[in-house]
Amino acid sequence: MKNKIQLITYIDRIGCKNINEFHDLINTDLKGLFGGVHILPFFYPYDGEDTGFDPINHKEIDSRLGTWEDINLLSKDIDIMADLIVNHISAKSYEFKNFIEKGKKSKYSDLFLTYDSVFPKGASKKELSIIYRPRPGNPFTRFNFKDGTKKKIWTTFTSNQIDINVNSKPGIRYLEKIIDIFHQSGIKIIRLDAVGYSIKKRKTNCFMINETYDFIEQLTEKAKKKSIKVLVEVHSHYKTQIKIAKKVDYIYDFALPVLVLDTIFNKNSENLKKWLQISPRNIFTVLDTHDGIGIMDVSSEEDMPGLIDDQKLDEIINKIHKNTNNQSIKATGDSAQNLDLYQINCTYFDALARDETAYLIARAIQFFIPGIPQIYYVGFLAGTNDMSLLKSTNVGRDINRHYYSKSEIKKCLKKPFIKNLIKLMKDRNSHKAFEGQFNLIPSSSNIFNVRWVNNNHVAELFINLDKLKMRVKFSK
16 A cells, blocks of 8 residues: 555545546546545445445446446556445345345345344343444344244344344355455455444454454455455544554554544643554544544543543533534434444534634644545545535434535635645655654643654654644655
């Protein structure tokens, strides 16, 4: 993977109708800005109930967007990351419909995870209560089969997202086939979506248990044989992230978004500095994604302290709500159809009260710390909360999933503020210092100072948090 900034985007929300139009955008208006792109689900259908994360056919590109050949052609010009949706498949898929029609006689019967397969003798209320899921209630949906029987099926996220039995022979073949297609189509890296929920075992919380680590390791080895890197997507306590990082190619730095807000809001860099002293280096850094701003990634868990004191974290959350004029409240928790109750939904620019100076400082911190930076398309254009889209869909995350037109994009790219961001991005992508050694310079809490050194090549970031001013130096 190139050590350059990557774009996270949907094809249809960045002014493009299909993959070919996006390819043109990468080679024109966005030329030279990104070393890679994470294309959010483009499978059939890309506009399902969960914006493509509920595929009817994971092995097929939605024909409205293009073909696998189009993806292959794009991969010649830019590294592509694609989602491997590990945990589930759509209830509208051929495989699940066949299971509903034929029951145990279906060749896909073992592909899906039933209540009985984990709890053959039933489960106590206590066993069910400890199962972790990102929304209230039990993770089961009762389905009516054609023969008149009813059966509980695991549905960790929604009743339209049917959990896969990833350890069954059909489950193994299903995931291996997708990896094969990715390999043939030039995909360089896969993001393991919702993998933390993929292994279920009685008397556990069914989230990131020991067997899950084994499964991730096995899946990573299969991808490596196809020359595909693996990025694991898990929101969890920071110690869990450190543990996962030892077994895979890359993980996300989901702690960073809130740590940067903490640094800027409180004019204190101590929590961020402490994290940088222990954080994994095989990491993708983000401030924003298609999901919300993660809270559990920095909070405490049972008797384990978090990266930020819980009381201070509450203050940060309230500050975000205040900065967004409470728009984030309307999109977060049970205020809208949210799957993830541990995230705050709003744009990162709005979280910083649309303060251009603070926003550039936040991006500079992201670009200067270890890891491969990813920038979400809304964040790249410093987008604001889309309250109209939120109102029309009542889906909390849609507040940060604006549909840009080509003219909107061109207008944004002309803004002096965005031009400054682009200059910073180009320097991050091209300067040789970032291939060298990272140094966290000792400083007082109101200062954040880091330096990269690669022989005679030096890049340095110095931020005075009291004055909210930064100085960026690049050797020639």
